[in-house]
Amino acid sequence: KQEVTQIPAALSVPEGENLVLNCSFTDSAIYNLQWFRQDPGKGLTSLLLIQSSQREQTSGRLNASLDKSSGRSTLYIAASQPGDSATYLCAVRGAYSGAGSYQLTFGKGTKLSVIP
Amino acid sequence: EAGVAQSPRYKIIEKRQSVAFWCNPISGHATLYWYQQILGQGPKLLIQFQNNGVVDDSQLPKDRFSAERLKGVDSTLKIQPAKLEDSAVYLCASSLGGRNTEAFFGQGTRLTVV
Numbered sequence: 084k085q086e087v088t089q090i091p092a093a094l095s096v097p098e099g100e101n102l103v104l105n106c107s108f109t110d111s112a113i114y115n116l117q118w119f120r121q122d123p124g125k126g127l128t129s130l131l132l133i134q135s136s137q138r139e140q141t142s143g144r145l146n147a148s149l150d151k152s153s154g155r156s157t158l159y160i161a162a163s164q165p166g167d168s169a170t171y172l173c174a175v176r177g178a179y180s181g182a183g184s185y186q187l188t189f190g191k192g193t194k195l196s197v198i199p
Numbered sequence: 200e201a202g203v204a205q206s207p208r209y210k211i212i213e214k215r216q217s218v219a220f221w222c223n224p225i226s227g228h229a230t231l232y233w234y235q236q237i238l239g240q241g242p243k244l245l246i247q248f249q250n251n252g253v254v255d256d257s258q259l260p261k262d263r264f265s266a267e268r269l270k271g272v273d274s275t276l277k278i279q280p281a282k283l284e285d286s287a288v289y290l291c292a293s294s295l296g297g298r299n300t301e302a303f304f305g306q307g308t309r310l311t312v313v
Contacts, residue, residue, distance in 0.1 A: 114298040115298075129302070187232075189243070191239065191241045192241060
């Protein structure tokens with residue numbers, strides 16, 4: 084059974100700092116990994132999708148890396164802003180319930196607070 | 200491009216009552232998912248549809264939960280009867296289909312069972 088762990092559970096940083104969020108998963112047989120952002124009371128917004136054959140993806144101030152063999156991914160946020168405050172969720176996609184079952188397995192998330 | 204639409208946004212019911220949630224996926228997306236997110240946890244898959252067929256419902260509590268996808272487009276998730284532990288956010292997501300595609304989520308429905 085796939086398990087996804089995110090460390091730390093919460094993080095508070097001053098505005099302008101660079102930061103790294105960590106995600107680890109137990110089963111390396113994944114198709115891809117997706118990072119999401121969730122604001123309070125809202126749904127999930129997709130930030131980055133990394134295919135299993137890729138090492139990293141970048142979008143603006145965000146950079147996500149994937150080391151599939153060691154079961155790890157990191158999300159790097161450069162020059163953090165108060166608007167980045169949210170919960171960040173990592174999810175891996177695999178076929179855990181048979182062919183065609185491309186479900187996402189989520190971690191519990193990291194709650195980020197960026198202090199002005 | 201319109202996103203995944205869900206309704207209602209909020210619902211409060213008493214235990215043992217029934218409730219239904221509706222989801223309209225992104226146009227052209229063949230795969231539709233329902234997830235349950237309990238406060239402080241990551242979302243957990245309840246059911247996955249490919250067009251109008253069920254691909255995975257292994258984690259759906261079938262004694263009280265049911266779901267259908269009409270004509271391979273809209274979907275409804277029903278709980279009958281509701282229990283206190285069903286209080287959660289119910290998220291609908293869709294993707295084009297296949298293992299390499301990106302999933303897009305709706306705003307969710309927050310259910311409170313009292």
